[in-house]
Amino acid sequence: MDPAPVLDLVDRHVAEGRYPGAVVALRHAGTTTVHPTGTLAVDGTAPVTADTPFRIASLSKPFGGVLALSLVADGQLDLDADVARWLPELAHPQVLRHPDAALDDTVPAPRPVTVRDLLHMTAGTGLRMDDSPLAHAMWQRGVSPGPFPPVLDPDTWTAGLAVLPLADQPGAGWRYHTGSDLLGVLLTRVTDRALPELLAERVTGPLGLTGTGFWTDQPLPVLYAPGDDGLEVLDPADGVWSRPPVFPSLGGGLVATAADVCAFLGAVADDALPGGVRRADVLRDGLTDGQRRAAQAFLGPGRTWAAGNLELTLEVTDPWTTPGRFGWTGGTGTTAYADPALDLVAVLLTQRLMTGPHDGPEDFWQAAHDAVA
Template structure:
């Protein structure tokens, strides 16, 4: 089995200028192949290599999910516990009377926010893509999800977020992203350790993932966003990710290589995660019917959000998907999924921001599926 057509597709997209450079990693039938193509910058001469670290954005989230489950497996974290035990800023939260209400039109939360709510994105806070007062307040206070990790310290960021009401009652809805960043703060406080140290000790170190970290001073590609005149620089090589972050964000702050992400998803598929973490727990559907219906507005039909902080396919709705497929995509132009029924793990890391739900790597996933189906 070869993936020559898949690699040729990405080579062609680089040649056409969609991506300055990209790295593909695929694992099938026990063999992993990594294919780099293009350059670190538009018009540059330095090539992308197999160990180029990319800003993986929301592909960070499953790493955070597995880290949390590792602590739970060791009895250091109770997923049903009130987060206020470690995050007193979130004790007795207030909730908007309705999602578009003024910030002062609030009611008490009917129950506490739990650790599981953070993993399941059901804490009542998260991405608002509307013109509501809360959406504007989150943006002004710099706690709204964006293409760059938070610039404030973890404690300052959480204080800003906690000063705002929740969008929904805890457990009543599903809102993307913010739970993962709150989880980052919680894990550090639970253990008294930095998130970077925890991740290296419990996940990346045992799995041999040497290219996964929160910053890299030497080897970063330029990150671009599509603009009216072509690709425009969003984060230069010596930008945000070239120095230690103020906030070690498991929502979107990691750098990783295609090989590392492929090996990480492969470890889930093989039920070979460290620290007693079981693949069944990572891939457990964490949502009720009502929560899942709310999530599908964002995820798309036939999909749910698993406890390991990743997307899980329940029903085939696109020709490149399979039931049980899991993984996730990052807004910086990264996408990584495993199809257990096809014995396939595939990863595409690029330096081009996606502009919306119809600007993803659908061609890539169709070609990957067709190569083994």
């Protein structure tokens, strides 16, 4: 692999001001290249380095998936168990008659929410990008997904979510994000351990990922959102992720280096995860046809959501994909996938919030594919 075209592309994006800085990590045929470029802030002088931690947003989800599967592997957790065993707030859920119904227009759920539902995003609750009563209520209660971890403590957050009805019957649909944060609360209650300690003990520690955690005392890039007058500060260098969080979020709360994310996905690809977690478990497509159809609106065609809390390609719909490619993208400008058919793991971490589905890293993925295909 000649990484130069990929690195030149990212250097050009930095030079053009798309984002102040970035780090690329590429692993191909046993060789890993890590390339930092740019600065930590607009008009700044402090450089991004290979060890710079970035807010990886929804790239946190696969770390949470592997953590949960490690508890399954050693018998502490049953994927088919009713979550009410550990999350009694979610016992006897009520479900809207239709997703846009009034909050009191509900029916009882015919079955409980399971641990599997949390992993697969089929619990009936999650991101609502509409004007429905439920979407408004989630925002008002501080339980709607966003670019920052919840500001409520886990118990208060769970209680606030639980008083709201589900949008879908458990197992009937697919709703993004919230299942991951519920999973984090559940794992702490299953083990009676703090989530940062649990993740370090079972995932990041055994894999040697010293740059990954829920906060950091290392210099962080300033996080920006595109605005009418250019990049606008969303989170400063000493902002949310510079101190221990109130709510450690498996949905989007981790910071990590590009090398750590590359090593993590490489461990999945190599079937070298700790704790008895197998690659086949992580990449298992557990969605039904109906659930997969519901997920297509968010994931896009030809893709599914695997048990390890990541996207899995089933059919080629973009020229840079192959069947079996897996990974995910974070809204803060992060993306990471492993492509076993190409023996490629590629990671791009930036500090520029993505504004929508057409503001993503497609050119990066095309360049990475072309460099090895």
